[in-house]
Amino acid sequence: MIETPGARTELKPWQSGDAWLAGGTWLFSEPQPHLRRLVDLCAMDWPALVVSEHGLEIAATCTIAELDAAVLPNTWIAARLIGQCCRALWASFKVWNTATVGGNICLSLPAGSMTSLMAALDGVGTVWLPNGTDRRIPIIDLVTGPNSNALRPNEVLRRIDIPAAALIRRSAFRQISLTRHGRSGALLIGTRPSCGGGFTLTITASIIRPMRLNFRHPPDAAGLAAAIDRNIAPGSWFSDMHGRPDWRRHVTLLLAEEIRRELAPAAVS
CATH class of the missing domain: 3.30.390.50 (CO dehydrogenase flavoprotein, C-terminal domain)
Structure with missing residues (x-):
């Protein structure tokens, strides 16, 4: 079963056998017999990227292709790392257009280059908690080991914020x-x-x-x-x-x- 909530208030209580679905490039790459329900986060239609004087806000559902194509201020000289880290994935254009930034981070592989990018640029994740509140955690601390992170099963990585100060280095x-x-x-x-x-x-x-x-x-x-x-x-x-x-x-x-x-x-x- 796939559910497509349009807003945070439409998320149903978490159950054993649930999984968050973003791009699904890993989730659909091998059998997942223990899963019964997929909750499609892309249905919430979060803006992929928001540029402001404070920095860059990246939705967890932003695809690798969308991130790579971002048009950013010329003063953000560290933004060249975005393209370099995107290409470190060595993925096909089909994967680029489906795989998400948040999915790459939450999969928590040592070679996850979105984790590398966000950790190097002081990226901070906003995590939705099931009680309706948020918590913020630096991406450098989010990934705790191979396929292991600080997220609980019913928590959602909503976005990653990169401060402007990191982008001018x-x-x-x-x-x-x-x-x-x-x-x-x-x-x-x-x-x-x-x-x-x-x-x-x-x-x-x-x-x-x-x-x-x-x-x-x-x-x-x-x-x-x-x-x-x-x-x-x-x-x-x-x-x-x-x-x-x-x-x-x-x-x-x-x-x-x-x-x-x-x-x-x-x-x-």
């Missing part, structure tokens, strides 16, 4: 896969304020959950490598057919150093 992007069109083995994003200051490195895909390292001042090569090893426990490197933990650590350190060099002032290079 300088940025650097690096991604690597074992094969040309394979799933990301490591995806790293570095950002720095345009006027100088600190340095932030977001690490995803190579570890079991997103991690962001914040530096008050740009580190040197040794300091960055030490911070990565200090903050990522040996058991936190992800392992599957798309990459072994030792390889993922190795390429993470290499890509992190490339990002550091790209964004660092000459005096620290």
